[in-house]
Amino acid sequence: MTGKQRSNKIQVPQGMFDILPEDQPFYQKVYEVGKKIASFYGFKEITPPILESTELFEKGTGEATEIVEKQMYSLKTKGGDSLTLRPEFTPSLARAYLEQGMISLPQPVKMFSFGPVFRHEKPQAGRYRQFYQLNLEAFGSRHPIVDVEIIYIFYNILQSLGIKKLIIELNSIGDKECIGDYKKLLVRYLKKNESRLCPDCKRRLKTNPLRIMDCKQERCKQIAAGAPQIIDHLCKECHNHFKKVLEFLDELGLPYNLNPCLVRGLDYYTRTVFEIIAEDELGRQIGSLVGGGRYDNLVKLFSRKNIPACGGAAGVERIISIMKERRLVTAEVQPPRVFLAQLGDAAKIKSLKLMEDFRKAGILVAASLDKDSLSAQLKNADKLKASHSLIIGEEEASRDMVIIRDMVNGRQTTVRTDKVAGELKKKLKQQ
Ligand code: HAM
Numbered sequence: 001m002t003g004k005q006r007s008n009k010i011q012v013p014q015g016m017f018d019i020l021p022e023d024q025p026f027y028q029k030v031y032e033v034g035k036k037i038a039s040f041y042g043f044k045e046i047t048p049p050i051l052e053s054t055e056l057f058e059k060g061t062g063e064a065t066e067i068v069e070k071q072m073y074s075l076k077t078k079g080g081d082s083l084t085l086r087p088e089f090t091p092s093l094a095r096a097y098l099e100q101g102m103i104s105l106p107q108p109v110k111m112f113s114f115g116p117v118f119r120h121e122k123p124q125a126g127r128y129r130q131f132y133q134l135n136l137e138a139f140g141s142r143h144p145i146v147d148v149e150i151i152y153i154f155y156n157i158l159q160s161l162g163i164k165k166l167i168i169e170l171n172s173i174g175d176k177e178c179i180g181d182y183k184k185l186l187v188r189y190l191k192k193n194e195s196r197l198c199p200d201c202k203r204r205l206k207t208n209p210l211r212i213m214d215c216k217q218e219r220c221k222q223i224a225a226g227a228p229q230i231i232d233h234l235c236k237e238c239h240n241h242f243k244k245v246l247e248f249l250d251e252l253g254l255p256y257n258l259n260p261c262l263v264r265g266l267d268y269y270t271r272t273v274f275e276i277i278a279e280d281e282l283g284r285q286i287g288s289l290v291g292g293g294r295y296d297n298l299v300k301l302f303s304r305k306n307i308p309a310c311g312g313a314a315g316v317e318r319i320i321s322i323m324k325e326r327r328l329v330t331a332e333v334q335p336p337r338v339f340l341a342q343l344g345d346a347a348k349i350k351s352l353k354l355m356e357d358f359r360k361a362g363i364l365v366a367a368s369l370d371k372d373s374l375s376a377q378l379k380n381a382d383k384l385k386a387s388h389s390l391i392i393g394e395e396e397a398s399r400d401m402v403i404i405r406d407m408v409n410g411r412q413t414t415v416r417t418d419k420v421a422g423e424l425k426k427k428l429k430q431q
Contacts, residue, residue: 015121015127017128026323035112042110043136046112048086049092050085051085051086052091052092054074056084056092057072060090060091060302061087062267063267065266066265067266071119071120072085073085073087086118088117088133089135090135090313094139094298094302094309096111098302111136111139112135115132116132131317132316134157135311139299140309142296142308144242145244145248147293147294151168151276155168157314158276158319161328162326163319163323163328165280165283166278166279167277168249168275169259169277170249170272172230172231172238172241172271173230173264174234174235175271177237178233186210186212186213186227187209189226189227190209190227191205197212213261213263214263229260262275264293271293272310273292274312275292276288288315289315292310335364335385338365339365339378339388340365340366341381341391341392342393342397347393347397348369352369354390360421365390366381387428388405391403396414400418402414404420404424406427
């Protein structure tokens with residue numbers, strides 16, 4: 001999609017794409033595996049609207065983030081409201097938690113979502129402007145076990161989808177107590193190196209100095225490598241929290257890597273931040289599939305209620321791209337073993353009614369109802385390698401009968417229309 005010459009023809013918007021029929025099983029598989037595992041751990045599904053008030057993301061995702069600065073699709077409604085296509089789920093779920101009174105439910109309230117998000121990014125491999133996220137959030141617990149539970153669930157979802165070689169990148173960015181002092185220290189260090197920073201990071205030095213730690217430019221990476229590390233400046237509570245997270249991960253035997261440069265690109269994080277990265281056979285990192293962390297101060301921005309929270313989101317297209325590349329088979333779609341052929345309008349309408357009987361009986365049947373030639377239809381049955389064909393000619397239609405033809409030995413039986421689903425079930429069982 002990237003770099004493609006765009007003509008004057010109406011085309012799909014840049015950075016977006018059609019999810020074609022052959023791709024649907026992949027999305028369904030990720031959704032089903034995600035939902036099954038998340039619901040086992042008590043995460044209930046919630047679907048917030050795709051459009052939310054712009055203010056929700058400005059406040060929640062954070063004014064100094066790249067998402068809010070450059071990437072939101074915002075619009076003014078005819079009524080004058082300012083709305084934005086969600087660039088992520090987290091602020092929506094914090095809003096829903098407050099608005100739906102979930103504060104009075106037993107805590108933590110754990111929620112699972114799946115759906116498209118929109119970011120006006122520069123399109124490139126693995127980076128789209130509309131992409132799906134599988135998102136988990138848990139509101140109402142400060143306990144480090146919740147951080148680990150979220151990481152563990154994502155890890156298990158990826159494993160169950162067949163993506164086995166994974167590494168968890170981990171850091172703690174402290175809380176209000178310690179981050180302020182650390183930022184001063186960091187800015188002092190970065191100012192000394194300001195002339196060598198990339199233009200974006202020179203700007204970040206004023207708006208969001210922490211982000212300089214994970215700039216992808218080589219020269220900034222070198223500066224970040226020599227910077228003071230937040231982990232050495234955590235307050236006692238944050239230090240103990242992180243220590244527990246590491247202990248739990250050790251107990252579970254999950255592979256992690258402490259990464260002092262991992263700060264994540266969203267303003268709301270406190271304490272634990274993580275990403276789950278896929279590796280190839282040679283141990284080279286091939287993409288960040290999941291990102292998340294704790295955000296104990298986000299809900300407070302909307303309500304003054306002190307509700308700690310933790311969550312994460314997986315990028316569904318990145319997961320699917322690995323599933324496809326490694327030929328990790330998705331839910332195999334069973335081809336129908338029965339073909340229904342018909343002749344004449346009366347037979348066509350009888351066939352349509354019969355299809356409903358088969359659907360209810362759980363028998364997969366293919367048909368080409370728009371075709372008139374019987375031989376063309378039987379050719380389709382051959383292509384499908386159907387074990388049985390059902391034939392309704394004009395005469396059968398008028399007598400309310402159906403011919404069942406065994407495609408292997410050519411034997412035919414004629415049965416009443418209302419008996420055909422039962423009869424067919426028996427024959428398919430005998431095979
Ligand atoms: P994020 O790191 O911005 O976090 O996105 C999560 C995942 O979405 C990434 O790890 C990546 O797999 C995928 N992703 C991000 N941008 C793109 C893109 N342009 N194209 C394709 N995939 C992409 C969040 O969104 C946070 N809301 C996660 C979170 C939930 N933190 C706490 N709770």
